Amino acid sequence: MESLAVVLLAVFAGGYLVLAGADIGVGMLLPWLGRDQRERRVVIASFAPFFLGNEVWLVASAGLVAGAFPGLEHRLLEELYPVAVVLLVGWVVRDMGLWLRGRVDAAGWRSVCDGAVVAGSWALGLAWASLLGSVLGGGGLNAGSVLGLPLVVLFAWHGAGFARLRLAGELAARTERGRGRYGVSALVLVVALVVAGSRLPWSEVVAEGGGLSLTAVAAVVLLPLLAASQALVWRTFWGRVDSPSYL
Amino acid sequence: MDPLVLARMQFALTAGSHFLFVALTLGLATLVALMQTRATLSGSAVHARMTRFWGQLYVVNYAVGIVTGLVMEFQFGLNWAGMSRMTGGVFGAPLALETIGAFFVESTFLGLWIFGWDRLNRWVHLALIWVVTLTAYLSAYFVLVANGWLQRPVGYEMRDGAARLTDAGALLGNPTAVLAFGHVLFGGLLTAGFFMAGVSGYHLLRRTAEVEFFRRSMRIGLVTVIASVMPVVIVGGMQYQYLQPTKTGGGDAAAAVARFTARFGPDDYMPPGMAGVGEAVMEGLWSLMLLLAVVALVKVWWGRWLVRGRVFHVVMVCAVPLPYVAMLAGWVFREVGRQPWMVYGVLKTRDALSPGVGSGTIAVSFGVFTALFAVLVAVNAWLLARFARRGPDGAALGAAPPVAPSAPAVSASF
Numbered sequence: 001m002e003s004l005a006v007v008l009l010a011v012f013a014g015g016y017l018v019l020a021g022a023d024i025g026v027g028m029l030l031p032w033l034g035r036d037q038r039e040r041r042v043v044i045a046s047f048a049p050f051f052l053g054n055e056v057w058l059v060a061s062a063g064l065v066a067g068a069f070p071g072l073e074h075r076l077l078e079e080l081y082p083v084a085v086v087l088l089v090g091w092v093v094r095d096m097g098l099w100l101r102g103r104v105d106a107a108g109w110r111s112v113c114d115g116a117v118v119a120g121s122w123a124l125g126l127a128w129a130s131l132l133g134s135v136l137g138g139g140g141l142n143a144g145s146v147l148g149l150p151l152v153v154l155f156a157w158h159g160a161g162f163a164r165l166r167l168a169g170e171l172a173a174r175t176e177r178g179r180g181r182y183g184v185s186a187l188v189l190v191v192a193l194v195v196a197g198s199r200l201p202w203s204e205v206v207a208e209g210g211g212l213s214l215t216a217v218a219a220v221v222l223l224p225l226l227a228a229s230q231a232l233v234w235r236t237f238w239g240r241v242d243s244p245s246y247l
Numbered sequence: 248m249d250p251l252v253l254a255r256m257q258f259a260l261t262a263g264s265h266f267l268f269v270a271l272t273l274g275l276a277t278l279v280a281l282m283q284t285r286a287t288l289s290g291s292a293v294h295a296r297m298t299r300f301w302g303q304l305y306v307v308n309y310a311v312g313i314v315t316g317l318v319m320e321f322q323f324g325l326n327w328a329g330m331s332r333m334t335g336g337v338f339g340a341p342l343a344l345e346t347i348g349a350f351f352v353e354s355t356f357l358g359l360w361i362f363g364w365d366r367l368n369r370w371v372h373l374a375l376i377w378v379v380t381l382t383a384y385l386s387a388y389f390v391l392v393a394n395g396w397l398q399r400p401v402g403y404e405m406r407d408g409a410a411r412l413t414d415a416g417a418l419l420g421n422p423t424a425v426l427a428f429g430h431v432l433f434g435g436l437l438t439a440g441f442f443m444a445g446v447s448g449y450h451l452l453r454r455t456a457e458v459e460f461f462r463r464s465m466r467i468g469l470v471t472v473i474a475s476v477m478p479v480v481i482v483g484g485m486q487y488q489y490l491q492p493t494k495t496g497g498g499d500a501a502a503a504v505a506r507f508t509a510r511f512g513p514d515d516y517m518p519p520g521m522a523g524v525g526e527a528v529m530e531g532l533w534s535l536m537l538l539l540a541v542v543a544l545v546k547v548w549w550g551r552w553l554v555r556g557r558v559f560h561v562v563m564v565c566a567v568p569l570p571y572v573a574m575l576a577g578w579v580f581r582e583v584g585r586q587p588w589m590v591y592g593v594l595k596t597r598d599a600l601s602p603g604v605g606s607g608t609i610a611v612s613f614g615v616f617t618a619l620f621a622v623l624v625a626v627n628a629w630l631l632a633r634f635a636r637r638g639p640d641g642a643a644l645g646a647a648p649p650v651a652p653s654a655p656a657v658s659a660s661f
Binding site for chain 2: 048
């Protein structure tokens, strides 16, 4: 049951890094990909229909950790408190920038929201890089949490690869310079996650008793349904975008 | 400052601001789903416009609900490590079920609903809002299972200083969770009913040209208020039989205090006075809402009566905050009333705090998140008011995206 839960967590966390990693990367590259406010709105439209369905992978990972590995949550978060706060604040600021940008038609409002999206995406990317680095370095705040920071370019590269597939015309031509390959960067992110995950002491943090089984069984049973709902999103919105969306 | 006080205040502010948005989300999603059903079945144009207008307000409200919820979920790991260490094996399970079995689907399908307007078959689009609504309720249920277990821990055993789940049925069927869910369900409908009636009252008061639109909206709002005002108090009252002895007071309380003192040493086991204040405020505001529901019951039969009556419109606008304040007061009664316990009779709040985190760290994170949430709540209250004021023509949801400038204008900007 413990190994099953580890595999499930890898699936959910991997899903988050690959799917949301792309929209974090596009957010980081927003100033370069979109040179005026209209262009930036189109760049945001490249991931707009997906971003709600992307971040749920992390929320589900956090839920899986709470249910199956309650010791891991405090081991990771408590020791990396400053990193976790940056991660959360970046996430909230970025989401609010995205949600609010299209709601008020004023240049100043859109500039503030664009700034929130870019700053939030960088904060989120750097926090993940630091977190991966510190796990690779043996856990806790260590040299790895600083040395890991350059991993943030992985997200930008991944975002460039995603934008290359989604944008059209002039904007698509601009993404070519990022030399992104969505499939390759996705693979690199998953490898980084698996290597980091193999360094965690799973059996020390696993839940005892029925809580673990309840969580793992529910996740296994629901996974096909969740995958189908995500596939529906991709099927509905896949294609190149050249006009703004609701965000 | 004492890290315990800071961590508790941070949780109260996060959960409180989260719940303000959750309550409206639950109720309004239901009403929007009903309006869209009517619009899809009958092809009625006014109901299609109502779906877009009220759906727009629902989406603006939902966005803040999400981000405050995220911070709440991660706060357990940040500030309350002592709780996950001792009771995480039980308490974590409903949180896992909530994220994987409810929130994941709710959020994915909401994205489809928002961005899939006019792209998807109308029956598929209608099915989406119903899935979103039902998973929103499922989500609320699982969160209340987690909270209900803190109020009345069941279905577990202690082994080697940690709680293990022995009976999932007892955990999921805990009456403090199931009844609280019913209470929240009707509370959410009451909130949405007053919200719709208040916004409609504002437009009718201003002699809007959209008379039919807001007369129908006012009617839906009032019927919702009338239908939920009694159930909310009945389910609420049913919870009293499961109240902790220290909260009810009297002889049971003295016995419980003696028992706790024998097992855990002397402490102040009676809940702070603030819990009783919360209870009184909740009950007082409910009486006021009942009075308004009676007035609504007279008004709702005649369409003309809903359009006229300026005093009535002003009163409905002023009544919008009533369910919000009542619900926050209810949470104060429930949560403050559990003190000094985190998990009643098992783990004290003081021992649930993360041991390694100093008061400086908590103070910084408290300051950052409080400032962030204050901005979020203010901006979103302003946006809700703005969209509500603009009326049905201001809704961007489901509208065609703004017309793109012609191609030469774009290339000229390079």
